[in-house]
Amino acid sequence: MEFNIDDIIYWEWEFLKVNATLVFSWFTMTLLIGLGWLISRNLTSGRNISRGQALYESLVVFIVTQIEEATQQKADRYFPFISTLFLFITFSNIIGVIPGVHSPTASLTTTAALAFSVFVAIPVFGVSSIGFKEYFSQYVKPTPVMLPFNIIGELSRTLALAIRLFGNIMSGSLIVAVLLSLSPLFFPVVMQAFGLVIGVIQAYVFSILALVYIASATRIQPGQESDTEIESLTSNRE
Amino acid sequence: METESIISLVSIITAGFTIAIGSIAPALGEGKALAQALMAIAQQPDETPAITRTLFVGLAMVESTAIYCFVVALILIFANPFWNYMIGG
Numbered sequence: 586m587e588f589n590i591d592d593i594i595y596w597e598w599e600f601l602k603v604n605a606t607l608v609f610s611w612f613t614m615t616l617l618i619g620l621g622w623l624i625s626r627n628l629t630s631g632r633n634i635s636r637g638q639a640l641y642e643s644l645v646v647f648i649v650t651q652i653e654e655a656t657q658q659k660a661d662r663y664f665p666f667i668s669t670l671f672l673f674i675t676f677s678n679i680i681g682v683i684p685g686v687h688s689p690t691a692s693l694t695t696t697a698a699l700a701f702s703v704f705v706a707i708p709v710f711g712v713s714s715i716g717f718k719e720y721f722s723q724y725v726k727p728t729p730v731m732l733p734f735n736i737i738g739e740l741s742r743t744l745a746l747a748i749r750l751f752g753n754i755m756s757g758s759l760i761v762a763v764l765l766s767l768s769p770l771f772f773p774v775v776m777q778a779f780g781l782v783i784g785v786i787q788a789y790v791f792s793i794l795a796l797v798y799i800a801s802a803t804r805i806q807p808g809q810e811s812d813t814e815i816e817s818l819t820s821n822r823e
Numbered sequence: 824m825e826t827e828s829i830i831s832l833v834s835i836i837t838a839g840f841t842i843a844i845g846s847i848a849p850a851l852g853e854g855k856a857l858a859q860a861l862m863a864i865a866q867q868p869d870e871t872p873a874i875t876r877t878l879f880v881g882l883a884m885v886e887s888t889a890i891y892c893f894v895v896a897l898i899l900i901f902a903n904p905f906w907n908y909m910i911g912g
Contacts, residue, residue, distance in 0.1 A: 589902065654873070745887060752890035759897070790883040
């Protein structure tokens with residue numbers, strides 16, 4: 586039972602260490618790239634598409650619809666970033682059920698890196714769509730008094746993204762490890778099946794929250810800036 | 824009592840209380856949100872996908888408070904900074 590999978594070190598040379606987090610995120614990347622290459626090397630149009638292509642097309646359509654419903658904008662700009670996040674996190678979460686494989690997202694370093702990429706993406710998308718001045722003037726609205734609170738809000742939601750994903754996935758694997766020592770036969774299987782559901786839902790939540798943050802930065806908001814994600818999510822839909 | 828025993832005693836008791844108290848409020852909140860979502864689905868079955876999506880995101884956000892408590896409890900038990908400080912000298 587390992588609380589911190591960063592401590593599992595497979596290979597070490599002076600100050601370079603290859604730990605379980607790195608190995609299994611590389612594993613996830615190879616898996617994703619390999620699957621993508623395998624299916625996309627013979628794409629066809631028309632009626633006779635292969636099963637794999639049908640699966641991929643339905644996945645792409647699903648992500649595009651979700652993005653368009655949540656933002657009410659064209660999905661093209663957000664699609665690469667959001668779908669990468671979603672696929673990487675989904676695969677990282679669900680490879681944890683393979684024996685001997687740890688989810689890379691069960692380590693705070695991976696989730697912090699993912700949350701940091703969202704933290705960087707928000708101003709990048711915001712500046713590129715509404716301009717430098719307009720984007721940064723959002724921070725001093727409604728009054729300049731709110732500047733520190735807006736900055737703190739920005740930082741704390743990034744932290745919350747990282748801790749949420751980390752806590753959910755790590756707790757899943759830890760509960761399985763604890764149950765394995767208590768009742769080895771049946772209950773760990775049930776909890777692992779539950780962990781699959783949690784993994785997919787958390788990947789969905791992470792990417793939809795990233796999308797909501799990015800979409801709220803790309804819109805010029807009249808008056809008071811709403812900081813509640815749920816509120817902006819529901820108001821986007823209407 | 825030795826310092827190590829005091830630290831471990833306090834850590835374990837605090838971890839128990841953290842997760843016990845910290846899961847009450849999210850549980851109440853999630854129950855309330857779920858009840859409201861079910862009511863909304865019963866009234867407007869056509870809006871089920873949108874309600875479900877918002878519900879999932881909302882539940883995950885409500886649940887994150889409980890997850891924070893859980894992480895703090897685990898840190899207290901498995902990766903207690905004061906414990907390492909005492910053992911290290």
